[in-house]
Amino acid sequence: MSEKHLFFDGCDTVALAQKYGTPLYLVSLSDIEEKVRQLKDAFTERYENTRIAYAGKAFLTKGMVRIIDRLDLCLDVVSGGELDCALQAGFPPERIEFNGNNKLPWEIDLAIKNGVGRMIIDGFHELDLIIESAKRHGYTVPVLIRLTPGVSADSHDYIVTGKKDSKFGFPIDSPALFETIERAMDSEWTNLLGFHFHIGSQLEDNKVYLDSLDIVFDLLRKLRKEKNFAPKELNIGGGFGIRYTEESNPKPFDYFFTPVMEKIENFFQQEKLPRPHVVTEPGRSLIGEAGRTLYTVGSMKEIPGLRHYVLIDGGMNDNIRPALYQAKYHVVNASKFDEEPSELYTIAGKICESGDILAKDVLLPPTKPGDILAFYSTGAYNHSMASNYNKIPIPAVVLLYQGKDELLVKRQNLEELHQNDLIPKLVQEL
Ligand SMILES: Cc1ncc(COP(=O)(O)O)c(C=O)c1O
CATH class of the missing domain: 3.20.20.10 (Alanine racemase)
Structure with missing residues (x-):
């Protein structure tokens, strides 16, 4: 434990990066509970005959389905896959809405x-x-x-x-x-x-x-x-x-x-x-700010007079939103959270696309290879939109709750990455 580091839901994020590896999605159960409480206070507790259906497209895993169930929400799904995830996790079908x-x-x-x-x-x-x-x-x-x-x-x-x-x-x-x-x-x-x-x-x-x-x-x-x-x-x-x-x-x-x-x-x-x-039917407003993503800084490239690139071990595969909608994020150096942000950096991923820039012109303390960066508000439309482009495994998701941490989704391994690939006879006979 170090006061220098960024803490999230009572957990030292740098220690989490060491324990689970990076890139790593973090989800705070305390923050989800708090947002749901705020929404209930403003809506279902205040007006009769009202209902909240969490939009699963924002972030859905079997564990998340259980959280939604325990919080007494309904669930909005938009595909057979999301529906199957809900059913497999034991969500009551009569509380599911299909868009x-x-x-x-x-x-x-x-x-x-x-x-x-x-x-x-x-x-x-x-x-x-x-x-x-x-x-x-x-x-x-x-x-x-x-x-x-x-x-x-x-x-x-x-x-x-x-x-x-x-x-x-x-x-x-x-x-x-x-x-x-x-x-x-x-x-x-x-x-x-x-x-x-x-x-x-x-x-x-x-x-x-x-x-x-x-x-x-x-x-x-x-x-x-x-x-x-x-x-x-x-x-x-x-x-x-x-x-x-x-x-x-x-x-x-x-x-x-x-x-x-x-x-x-x-x-x-x-x-x-x-x-x-x-x-x-809210998605983002219940899970977005409850998520953060950790990355490890690898190479850094300074183009004199132009830009100072920080290259991280993830990118548009685990967060497509900057490339898709020019979305902007708040970023901190989780390893040096106690230091003043004084340098301007552009944070780029490792994917073979020039558009793989996760954040342009962000202020961080002087940053070095090996530092852990944390992107805020990545709970919605990040993991749920992740892809395997460049054959890169999808990162793990860790659930945090008042100082405790536990895997919500395992990191994909290389074997799982290729498990559906076949070498057909037509190819073998070439
Ligand atoms: C039909 C429908 N309902 C709910 C949502 C959730 O929206 P948000 O995550 O912005 O709350 C969406 C998002 O696209 C949607 O298409």
Whole structure:
């Protein structure tokens, strides 16, 4: 133990790097618990008929599934793989909600066979598949329909999903939406509960949620008049922004939920209808700041007058976000945490891509090969987006809790890396 080092959830990060090797993802259970408590305080504890479904795409492993279960949350999955992970970890299927813009027949079947709690319909064709599967399994499926309200959210284009020109959901005025609503209302195999929207990710302004609600309310008025339909459930998605760097401006949960719930309650009061169950689907805001990644500094390269590169033992394989969305991170030298940051460095990975730069122009104390660097707020969309490009194994994930540490995911080894490779006869006979 040394005061010089960075501590995370009561653990010395440099000692963790020595014990487990680097790159290494760290996840703090205390931080997850704290974020969930904050969200419950602002939402489920404050309003009746509400539910939180953690968006597994942000970070999902069997251990994480158990944590979500123990914290009494529901789980949003978007693929057969995420669903299988949840089921294998023993998560109750009735608390699973299935999103995704092109669910495959086998994925739909796996979900319906297991009696998942909600299917979020994303296209007309998908509804056919759901009905066929529901008939086969004799299960009337509770469904919501995903809408794209057409508001523009102030976030990176790749993580904005609620605008009209989107591969997700149905624009409010699309003829296919009305056909889907009619079909889902008429079929004895689907129980249409209501609607879902998810506007985008890393959002810092509540206005986009409120504007989306206005648009959804227009649709609800129309449906009430024309089809006598009143929703029992409304899912407002996730997307709440977190702190990545000093420039981030994240807001507490009640900044979003107070006006959103007020608006929803007012609308249904005016319409003289019971307020539907309200669901939120956050990923990043529950796990993002609970994660950090450790790297070991290898070579350093100074290009005089231009840049001082610090080369680390990971890169875009374990954190694709800087290359994909120009995402920025707060970085510290965990070995010299007590020293003043005084030198400007650019941190580059070891992947054979010039775009493999994890952080440009960050201030660190004078840094040397062998030092441990820590990237903050890497809990979401890092491990879940990791790849084996350049045949590099995916790092381990260690769970921390008040000074204790335990593996959540083992580091991939070289054997596992090639375990699906075959040398076909055609090749052997060459
Ligand atoms: C449908 C849906 N729900 C929830 C989320 C979670 O978003 P976030 O992690 O920003 O809260 C996403 C993220 O893309 C999504 O597409």
